Amino acid sequence: MAIFTFLKKFVSNKYTSVGLRMILGAVFIWSSIDKISDPEGFIKVVESYNILPFTLSVVFAVALPWVELISGLLLIAGVYTRSSAVVLTSMLIVFLVAISINLYRGADLACGCFDVQSESGDLWLTFVRDILLIVMGLQIFFFDRGSFSLSTLFTKNSRKIPDSNP
Template sequence: MSTATKRFNLQDEMAISPLSRDYCAYSWLNLLDRLVLAAVFMFAGGLKIRDPIDFARNITDYDLAPEALVPIIAVLLPWWEVAASALAVAGRWKMGALTVLTGLSAGFFVLGAITLARGLSVECGCFGSMSERVGPVSLSVEAALVVLGALLLRWEIRCGRTREVKPR
């Protein structure tokens, strides 16, 4: 297969319009956003890894997870945050990393909303002992992270492979 045909097929497969190409040209913005999202989760996960019992206490405060599951959540979740952040920065498995980060943000947002609706006064546990209480501020931060993660994931799905294709 000639290079020209190969290019054509790949473009055809990804259905890249000129508009998409413009959209995909902002890779520096994508990198910047990815670094911001990853930095937030890397910091949050790192603090929780350092003090898993403190994070376990935060989880029990929410009074939603069965007590038998609290330790395993406290051990696993921070590593998911850190591993996904590391991969997002390294540019490997970006779709998977962004899916995990967006999913975690969405989960935290829903958890915060339920907690507020129940009228509980709980430290969010997002950033270890530096955490704010669950409220409009922490919910807004989570919502912003969901939007950022979803936009990055969309960019990755639409443009992740287009860098292999040179517009003719």
């Protein structure tokens, strides 16, 4: 029982969400840089997932890295934190669906998540990592109180979360 209480406290702790904000934000900024610098490479990656029609995958491939970069920056800065968490978590869910479809097909794909030129990779590892990142996003959405964020610095009203202990 003690472990359960500790876990609950840990998950709802405001510093946990600050830490996760930094991690998730950094992961997305990092992953966007390679894609932004090599858009043609990333179009090939999106195409290799074989899900979107070609024209759509071109638009998706040039737009996605910028969404990653900007919401990653917002998340770290703590500006529109919960909205950025929604954006990043939704993207991770879309990735999860795309990965699952290809795992089901038995395709040997490179994830193309961080390095658009990589030739092969372990999709299962990507799958697990994706779920882990989704959990982080959900924690931020539900428990972020605006600590260490630019928006709290200017408005001075952090979000109140009712104490989870009865």
